[in-house]
Amino acid sequence: MTAAALVHVVVSGLATGSIYALMAISLVIIYNATRTLNFAQGEILMVSTFVGWTAMQVLRAPLVVTLIVAVAAAAGLGWALERLVIRHAISATHFDVLIITLGLSLMLRSAAGLVWTHDEFPFPSFFASRPLAIGPVRLAPVSLGIIGASLALMLALYALFRWTRMGRAMRAVAQNQRAARLMGISVERVYSGSWVLAAVVGAVAGVLIAPVVFLSSKMGLVAINGFTAAVLGGFGSMPGAVVGGMLLGVLENLAPLYLPSSIKHSVPFLVMITILLVRPSGLLGRVARRKV
Amino acid sequence: MRRAALATGAVLVLALPWAVPRYFVFLASLIVVNSIVAIGLNLLSGYTNQLSFGHAGFLAIGAYAGALLTIHAPALPAPAALLAAGLVTAAVGLALGIPCLRLEGLYLAMATLAFGFVVVEAILNLDWITRGNDGLRVPAAHVGPIALASDTARYYLTVAVAALLILAALNIARTRTGRALLAVRESEIAAQASGVHLAAYKTLAFVLSAFYTGVAGGLFALVVGFLSPDSFDVFLSVDFVAMIIVGGLGSVPGSVLGAAVITTLNDSLAGFQNYRPLIFGAILIVSMLFMPGGIASALRKLSVVGTAGRPRPGPPTAII
Numbered sequence: 001m002t003a004a005a006l007v008h009v010v011v012s013g014l015a016t017g018s019i020y021a022l023m024a025i026s027l028v029i030i031y032n033a034t035r036t037l038n039f040a041q042g043e044i045l046m047v048s049t050f051v052g053w054t055a056m057q058v059l060r061a062p063l064v065v066t067l068i069v070a071v072a073a074a075a076g077l078g079w080a081l082e083r084l085v086i087r088h089a090i091s092a093t094h095f096d097v098l099i100i101t102l103g104l105s106l107m108l109r110s111a112a113g114l115v116w117t118h119d120e121f122p123f124p125s126f127f128a129s130r131p132l133a134i135g136p137v138r139l140a141p142v143s144l145g146i147i148g149a150s151l152a153l154m155l156a157l158y159a160l161f162r163w164t165r166m167g168r169a170m171r172a173v174a175q176n177q178r179a180a181r182l183m184g185i186s187v188e189r190v191y192s193g194s195w196v197l198a199a200v201v202g203a204v205a206g207v208l209i210a211p212v213v214f215l216s217s218k219m220g221l222v223a224i225n226g227f228t229a230a231v232l233g234g235f236g237s238m239p240g241a242v243v244g245g246m247l248l249g250v251l252e253n254l255a256p257l258y259l260p261s262s263i264k265h266s267v268p269f270l271v272m273i274t275i276l277l278v279r280p281s282g283l284l285g286r287v288a289r290r291k292v
Numbered sequence: 293m294r295r296a297a298l299a300t301g302a303v304l305v306l307a308l309p310w311a312v313p314r315y316f317v318f319l320a321s322l323i324v325v326n327s328i329v330a331i332g333l334n335l336l337s338g339y340t341n342q343l344s345f346g347h348a349g350f351l352a353i354g355a356y357a358g359a360l361l362t363i364h365a366p367a368l369p370a371p372a373a374l375l376a377a378g379l380v381t382a383a384v385g386l387a388l389g390i391p392c393l394r395l396e397g398l399y400l401a402m403a404t405l406a407f408g409f410v411v412v413e414a415i416l417n418l419d420w421i422t423r424g425n426d427g428l429r430v431p432a433a434h435v436g437p438i439a440l441a442s443d444t445a446r447y448y449l450t451v452a453v454a455a456l457l458i459l460a461a462l463n464i465a466r467t468r469t470g471r472a473l474l475a476v477r478e479s480e481i482a483a484q485a486s487g488v489h490l491a492a493y494k495t496l497a498f499v500l501s502a503f504y505t506g507v508a509g510g511l512f513a514l515v516v517g518f519l520s521p522d523s524f525d526v527f528l529s530v531d532f533v534a535m536i537i538v539g540g541l542g543s544v545p546g547s548v549l550g551a552a553v554i555t556t557l558n559d560s561l562a563g564f565q566n567y568r569p570l571i572f573g574a575i576l577i578v579s580m581l582f583m584p585g586g587i588a589s590a591l592r593k594l595s596v597v598g599t600a601g602r603p604r605p606g607p608p609t610a611i612i
Contacts, residue, residue, distance in 0.1 A: 103576030
């Protein structure tokens with residue numbers, strides 16, 4: 001294996017990893033606000049990408065419009081799901097909410113299949129398909145584009161959490177819900193905001209990944225790798241989600257080179273089981289202390 | 293009153309094969325098998341408040357263990373093969389349960405989810421023994437001189453095994469072990485303070501749950517007669533979770549009811565595959581939002597209303 005080929009594999013791993021990282025971030029956003037795992041995250045991604053694609057087919061609009069429509073659809077869907085379903089279970093245990101989001105995920109996937117069928121559709125990409133040659137290294141522009149766009153989105157999220165009122169409120173709720181409420185923060189609004197923000201991040205990830213994996217009702221399964229990425233980095237930690245995602249993407253692409261090629265699809269699960277057994281708090285996570 | 297109801301129920305269950313067409317006997321056997329899995333899952337979730345999304349994996353291990361024993365050791369009577377299937381699965385449950393002690397709620401759910409995927413991959417890759425995607429045909433087993441060649445015979449075997457396991461589950465609360473498990477359910481910390489060895493009992497719940505599911509797996513192999521890895525996918529695990537959610541967390545009668553509802557629904561929706569997840573999702577959400585205790589607690593409330601608002605102080609042992 002030459003060094004150039006290795007660079008190629010690592011870069012495409014980083015591209016897949018960026019998508020995992022975005023999925024992990026959107027899961028962590030909701031987890032930090034509501035302490036629950038959103039099983040429907042992947043399906044929100046899938047449905048909003050489909051809506052954007054439909055707009056493109058009907059309006060013959062450019063890809064930018066597709067992205068905007070997908071983001072708007074995701075925001076609407078995230079808001080509606082939180083407001084109409086999750087809010088009613090606000091006093092329920094985390095497990096009840098987990099089951100509810102599992103039900104939402106089943107319903108959304110099935111509904112998408114009824115509307116758009118379960119077939120796979122090609123999806124246009126923002127990036128050229130001709131490989132870029134830098135010296136002996138050949139890189140796919142899609143990979144570089146995905147990495148660049150994801151990094152830009154992550155920086156935007158960082159700015160949002162660091163410097164905006166909403167971002168500060170979200171961080172406060174993540175730290176201590178009751179204290180945040182006492183400081184006059186509307187926890188309900190943070191719940192809504194978290195669902196909308198997570199859905200929007202998912203929609204961007206969906207538009208970025210759809211040209212690579214095709215648009216289909218199954219594409220929401222990428223969220224499972226997002227879970228693994230978030231666990232790998234330490235569930236609840238944003239930098240952890242990014243590191244975990246990138247690491248998982250690279251591992252997944254490198255493993256078939258050294259191990260039997262059928263291992264690729266098991267990599268996320270093996271990584272998940274290993275990390276949970278060896279270090280359940282993840283690479284960058286803090287060990288939770290429990291009080292009686 | 294209660295005795296009469298139980299006796300009527302028992303007569304109905306035993307008379308069923310003579311009253312309905314053959315296909316429904318098969319369906320009833322499947323319901324009984326799924327009830328055992330639901331009870332097993334409830335032993336874990338009801339006692340340690342932890343949900344598993346990997347019970348299809350346990351079922352697969354039990355099913356393949358039972359099937360391979362039936363194929364390679366034809367002299368072995370079916371109950372022995374079932375016991376072996378349960379023990380093998382319990383051993384795997386022990387191996388998974390010990391490391392999973394470190395995990396709580398969310399993490400356990402994901403680790404068991406991953407376990408389910410790994411089991412399916414393992415079945416695919418061990419194709420020299422499991423025949424991989426081609427599937428495994430299970431020959432008819434026998435109990436003593438009786439060959440289990442008909443749906444009716446297999447139905448009676450599943451009912452007999454289920455009756456034993458249901459009795460054990462109902463009475464477990466009367467034993468020292470059961471009381472310790474109940475204490476763990478109410479409060480882990482309080483239980484620990486009272487001298488309950490938390491790690492040992494949580495592992496035990498895992499092992500018991502795996503044993504039940506493994507026996508059910510062995511029965512599944514006999515009833516269905518054909519095994520392939522894709523019948524044990526993650527959606528089956530979701531079905532099992534749906535059974536205990538719909539039926540009632542921590543309730544043995546609830547587990548049976550939930551298994552009956554979900555299995556029947558699955559069967560009647562077989563022609564509408566596209567709508568099945570839609571309906572299942574809706575059922576999960578509605579039962580979580582409006583019927584948190586499942587059918588079992590809804591029935592309990594009804595019976596309380598039925599006895600002229602005289603609320604019975606149900607002993608905690610009535611649940612599981």
